[in-house]
Amino acid sequence: MKLFLLILFTISFIFTPSLAQTVVENEERLLQHLKSTLPKHTQPIDLRNNSVYVHFDLGQILDIDEKNGIWTAKMLRVFFYQSNSTIWDPNDYNGTDYLYLPEKMFWGPDITIPEAVEMRYKAHDYAGASYNGWQMTTASDMTMKLSCGFDVTKFPVDEQICTVTFAPTVVRGKGYRISTQRRTAELSGYVEHDQWELIRPVTFDIKEKMYGKVSFSEFQATIRLRRRSLFYQFVLIGPNMLIYLLSTFVFFLPVESGEKVSYIVTILLAEVVTVGTLSDIFPASSLGFPILAYFVTALTVHLSLLCLATVSVVNIHHFSEEDHSPIIEKIVKSKIVQVLRLRPSNSKPKSKIADKGSLLILENHLLENGANDALCENLKHFNNIFRAPMQQSQEPIWKILALILNRIFLFFHMVATTAILLYFYFKF
Known part of the structure; x- marks a missing residue:
């Protein structure tokens, strides 16, 4: 048993470098093939449907500044297109069906985000090519500040609508069109914000616009937010x-x-x-x-x-x-x-003195029973005062x-x- 393991280890030690060298050689041959078929500075002439496709996904809302009209978000963007001249047979390259390529090794669309104010962070900016002719020119995880018009009329039960637009930097007469293969964002890895609720779905739309006599297209993602x-x-x-x-x-x-x-x-x-x-x-x-x-x-x-x-x-x-x-x-x-x-x-x-009827009854009662004359005189005096016309x-x-x-x-x-x-x- 020990002898068998020793022989197996010896064989793997001898042949493994040669297998790794074969993989590297195949990828190098494929890379040279792509360099010869893919233009570096100009748009491919066989661009399928004359379209560059945009994939967009929202990762997290980091901050919203209503005063300055700026919101910060973490997002993913991918630009890709299909060129028939780059199709290869994986069997010719030892089963290699996808190849990661250096950034800016071949042509990429000049697409910008008009709402972008500041790029805070950018990671995983890479490109790749697939055997069926699809070229991924840019795939980036970004943290970006974007402008947005906030309407706080109904604060604190307000809803805000912000857009992320991908548009060509330079408009050409026979330039490519921007398109998408999806109508909504996946949002599979979205992290909820403690003050703002994302209203799903995040919809995509392709808008046709004119610049002078030249038409061009834009990709627009509509993001709706509701304040908690x-x-x-x-x-x-x-x-x-x-x-x-x-x-x-x-x-x-x-x-x-x-x-x-x-x-x-x-x-x-x-x-x-x-x-x-x-x-x-x-x-x-x-x-x-x-x-x-x-x-x-x-x-x-x-x-x-x-x-x-x-x-x-x-x-x-x-x-x-x-x-x-x-x-x-x-x-x-x-x-x-x-x-x-x-x-x-x-x-x-309310009178502070007894009413008039009581005073008259008391006066008659005293006279009938022969009361003191002085007492009767005093009683008459009070009665006259009560009857005075100037009583207030x-x-x-x-x-x-x-x-x-x-x-x-x-x-x-x-x-x-x-x-x-x-x-x-x-x-x-």
């Missing part, structure tokens, strides 16, 4: 809605509590602080101003008006009751106020007016709140 809005709903929209709804309770706080003004001012300051923090979250764009920014601005203005209304109500509530005009008293006691139920039910006038009402006019205004402001607040919420709901 869960973070913004909990951090941005939720707190603003809560602050806005809490402002309604200012109308139910009594003025006597002394917290009516401080409450609405605290709500306003909380909203202003929220607006300050939103400057780092909102995309800095004036071309498509976010609807949510309008919403936050409307909330701030509304809360500011509520602050003014609350200060007015508290100020009127503390006016002196001796300084009201007949017009104010007429308004407070008007039928319109009573019909609309704006006047509080507990604001009826003890009704708190200014306090009632403050309550009426509070209810009016509450009504307009509810109408404005409903209108703002419905408007921005349908806008989204």
